[in-house]
Amino acid sequence: VKVAIQGERGSFSHQAALELVPRAQxxxxxxxxxxxxxxxxxxxAAAVIPVENTLAGPVGEHLDLLCERDVFIYGExxxxxxxxxxxxxxxxxxxxxxxxxxxxxxxxVALDQCRNFFRxxxxxxxxxxxxxxxxVKYVMANKLADAAAxxxxxxxxxxxxxxxxxxxEDDRQNFTRFFLIKRKGRLPRALRNGKTSLVFSVQNVPxxxxxxxxxxxxRDLDLSKIESRPVRGKPWEYMFFVDVLxxxxxxxxxxxxxxxxxxGFVKLLGVYPRGK
Amino acid sequence: VKVAIQGERGSFSHQAALELVPRAQxxxxxxxxxxxxxxxxxxxAAAVIPVENTLAGPVGEHLDLLCERDVFIYGExxxxxxxxxxxxxxxxxxxxxxxxxxxxxxxxVALDQCRNFFRxxxxxxxxxxxxxxxxVKYVMANKLADAAAxxxxxxxxxxxxxxxxxxxEDDRQNFTRFFLIKRKGRLPRALRNGKTSLVFSVQNVPxxxxxxxxxxxxRDLDLSKIESRPVRGKPWEYMFFVDVLxxxxxxxxxxxxxxxxxxGFVKLLGVYPRGK
Numbered sequence: 361v362k363v364a365i366q367g368e369r370g371s372f373s374h375q376a377a378l379e380l381v382p383r384a385q386x387x388x389x390x391x392x393x394x395x396x397x398x399x400x401x402x403x404x405a406a407a408v409i410p411v412e413n414t415l416a417g418p419v420g421e422h423l424d425l426l427c428e429r430d431v432f433i434y435g436e437x438x439x440x441x442x443x444x445x446x447x448x449x450x451x452x453x454x455x456x457x458x459x460x461x462x463x464x465x466x467x468x469v470a471l472d473q474c475r476n477f478f479r480x481x482x483x484x485x486x487x488x489x490x491x492x493x494x495x496v497k498y499v500m501a502n503k504l505a506d507a508a509a510x511x512x513x514x515x516x517x518x519x520x521x522x523x524x525x526x527x528x529e530d531d532r533q534n535f536t537r538f539f540l541i542k543r544k545g546r547l548p549r550a551l552r553n554g555k556t557s558l559v560f561s562v563q564n565v566p567x568x569x570x571x572x573x574x575x576x577x578x579r580d581l582d583l584s585k586i587e588s589r590p591v592r593g594k595p596w597e598y599m600f601f602v603d604v605l606x607x608x609x610x611x612x613x614x615x616x617x618x619x620x621x622x623x624g625f626v627k628l629l630g631v632y633p634r635g636k
Numbered sequence: 637v638k639v640a641i642q643g644e645r646g647s648f649s650h651q652a653a654l655e656l657v658p659r660a661q662x663x664x665x666x667x668x669x670x671x672x673x674x675x676x677x678x679x680x681a682a683a684v685i686p687v688e689n690t691l692a693g694p695v696g697e698h699l700d701l702l703c704e705r706d707v708f709i710y711g712e713x714x715x716x717x718x719x720x721x722x723x724x725x726x727x728x729x730x731x732x733x734x735x736x737x738x739x740x741x742x743x744x745v746a747l748d749q750c751r752n753f754f755r756x757x758x759x760x761x762x763x764x765x766x767x768x769x770x771x772v773k774y775v776m777a778n779k780l781a782d783a784a785a786x787x788x789x790x791x792x793x794x795x796x797x798x799x800x801x802x803x804x805e806d807d808r809q810n811f812t813r814f815f816l817i818k819r820k821g822r823l824p825r826a827l828r829n830g831k832t833s834l835v836f837s838v839q840n841v842p843x844x845x846x847x848x849x850x851x852x853x854x855r856d857l858d859l860s861k862i863e864s865r866p867v868r869g870k871p872w873e874y875m876f877f878v879d880v881l882x883x884x885x886x887x888x889x890x891x892x893x894x895x896x897x898x899x900g901f902v903k904l905l906g907v908y909p910r911g912k
Contacts, residue, residue, distance in 0.1 A: 414871040417696045438871075535871045569862065570846075570853035577846035584872070586845065587864055595690040595714075595811045596860070 362387050364398035364407040370493035370515030376439050376538040377408040378514070384408075392421050396429045399541060406434075412537040413441070416469060418587050423601055426541070426629050427559050427589075433630020434548070435540035436555070443474050443529040446496050446521035447508040454524050461524075463487050465495040466510035474510055477528045496521050539630070547608050548631050554607020555584070557630045558616070560623040561591065561599050568622070569600065575618045581606050599625075607631055638663055640674035640683040646769035646791030652715050652814040653684040654790075660684075668697050672705045675817060682710075688813045689717070692745060694863050699877055702817070702905050703835050703865075709906020710824070711816035712831070719750050719805040722772050722797035723784040730800050737800075739763050741771040742786035750786055753804045772797050815906070823884050824907050830883020831860070833906045834892070836899040837867065837875050844898070845876065851894045857882050875901075883907055 363384040365373035377384045387404050389395045398404040409422045426433070445464065450457060463485045464471070464478075471478075471486045478486055489495040495509035500519045508524060509515070516523050548554075562568035576583055585603040590596075606612055608631045620626050639660040641649035653660045663680050665671045674680040685698045702709070721740065726733060739761045740747070740754075747754075747762045754762055765771040771785035776795045784800060785791070792799050824830075838844035852859055861879040866872075882888055884907045896902050 412866075414866045415868060417866055418693075420693045531869070533869050533871055566856060566858035567853040569859060570849045573846045573849065577843040580842060582842035583845060585864070585874070586862070588862055590688075590690045590693055592691060593807070593809050595809055598861070 361385060361406065362404040364389055364395045364404040366390075366392045366395050366409065368491050368493040368497060370496060370512065370518030371491065372439060372441060372512050372514075372536060373408055373410060373538065374493070374518070375512055375514040376410070376437050376536075379439070380408055380435050380437050380538065380540045381406060392425060396425050396431060399431050399543060400429060402543070406540055406542045407431075408538050408540055410536050411539050414533065414535045415473065415531065420589060422539075423559075423587065423589055424592075426539075427599060427601075427627060430544060431541045432544035433539045433557055433632055434542050435632045436635035437538045437540070438535050438635050439538060440532070441473075441529065441534040441536055442512065442527050443470055443510050444513060444516060444523045445477070445508050445525040445528055446499070446511055446516045447524050448500055448503055448505065449520070449522040450505070454522075457522075458524050460506055461508050462506040464508050464510060465489045465499060467492045467495070470510050473530060473534065474528050476530045477525075493518065537635070540632075541630075550609040551607035551631070551633050553634045555632055555634045556604045556606055556608060556612060556628070557601070558604070558619075559599050559601045559627050559629055560619060561597070561625040562623050564597065571622045572600070572619060575615050575622065576602075576604060579611055579615050581611070581615055601629075605634070637661060637682065638680040640665055640671045640680040642666075642668045642671045642685065644767050644769040644773060646772060646788065646794030647767065648715060648717060648788050648790075648812060649684055649686060649814065650769070650794070651788055651790040652686070652713050652812070655715070656684055656711050656713050656814065656816045657682060668701060672701050672707060675707050675819060676705060678819070682816055682818045683707075684814050684816055686812050687815050688863075690809065690811045691749065691807065696865060698815075699835075699863065699865055700868075702815075703875060703877075703903060706820060707817045708820035709815045709833055709908055710818050711908045712911035713814045713816070714811050714911050715814060716808070717749075717805065717810040717812055718789065718803050719746055719786050720789060720792060720799045721753070721784050721801040721804050722775070722787055722792045723800050724776060724779055724781065725796070725798040726781070730798075733798075734800050736782055737784050738782040740784050740786060741765045741775060743768045743771070746786050749806060749810065750804050752806050753801075769794065813911070816908075817906075826885040827883035827907070827909050829910045831908055831910045832880045832882055832884060832888060832904070833877070834880070834895075835875050835877045835903050835905055836895060837873070837901040838899050840873065847898045848876070848895060851891050851898065852878075852880060855887055855891050857887070857891055877905075881910070
């Protein structure tokens, strides 16, 4: 099964794709729009995209694309972000090899999440790179002896790198949530542990958001998440992305119909089993 | 009056600082924490920070710092983001000079907001830089003849650059909202066109957010904005940042007391006149 991801092979998206679709044949795309194009055009059967990180917050661009494009969410996965120090295998002991490292390459967000490592290794410079897995690819391709990269285990596997230190992230409570998206087909039947994602806008009148949320509260439908996003071309107006801890059934249909009464725009984004 | 900003002199923050504090003596800080430190320690009387952009969304790091640090919002300002193509003055006509430009440096977000320019000028490469104003500084310092930078008018003024083309951004509906922050002092008296910013967390029970918002809806207090942010160390729990179109008075005091009944944590972030 072909699954599109944004970024290099060996990225956290690659790892999430393999967990959501065990036999996934990953298609790496440089930009997020290309990932959505791949699904839209049928070039890949699915895509796996990050939508939220517990330290950094939402991935706004992906929320916007979910709203704009004709795709549907069929699954979610929460991946713990483990950062590893990865170098070119050279036969030495890990301790010896670590002593020779003078610079560490990775995406600036990843570097920032490993501050304790750089505090303990004062002589090591951190160098910003466009992608975590791309940094491993670069260190391996150029056989750099004095450099290492910070990336996922999947990146080490992908490019044959050696993990010198595993889990060098400062905060272990670092998770990213991924969506599995496909072209919209049939709605899944009521799921016992289902979740529904949707987006809506409200009119610019007092209490409008409160009324929209009452649609769920009055039916005892619990929200696990609400996220606002600015509307392009309409400064200071917002869309609201909501996750409801409930699958698709008659109650949800009634709630959606009620929401359409009070909201300006409503789009059902997905119905899927809750991820671990 | 000393006012701290994040980034180089000539940045959009610099421009916003001058609009909020006309005689501001701007103190440029490399990192956002240093901006808050400057206010905390009294090294500067105030700081001006971006909190939201109408295309890119919220500046999460600044919302987190507003929540953590002992500062208070005393003003806001909405600045239209105008991007300008800036080069080293060389006495030629603008048209002639433009023909010699082979690369344009700027922050990746700014480059991405000027795609039409690069579509019209196929031979010009876009080069990512850490800062918009920093790109102007670099082009000027190195007297680059074949390069230009994309940045604010303030950056051209600051470094003596020449604006070859003004307003090259694709979307004119691009605004950034800035806060003026100071050490917390007295609350301003009820403002006719006042605004109140606060942050709260809710317990993880069904309908908790709905109850929290009822505190305002039941008193006809209008929200202009709600933003969720992940809580560090508590994956999938959120803080909610809310702006209320109402200054500080008895009704607001009652609403805040009511909010404390239903929310786990409440912090008043600021009371200030509504920005234009």
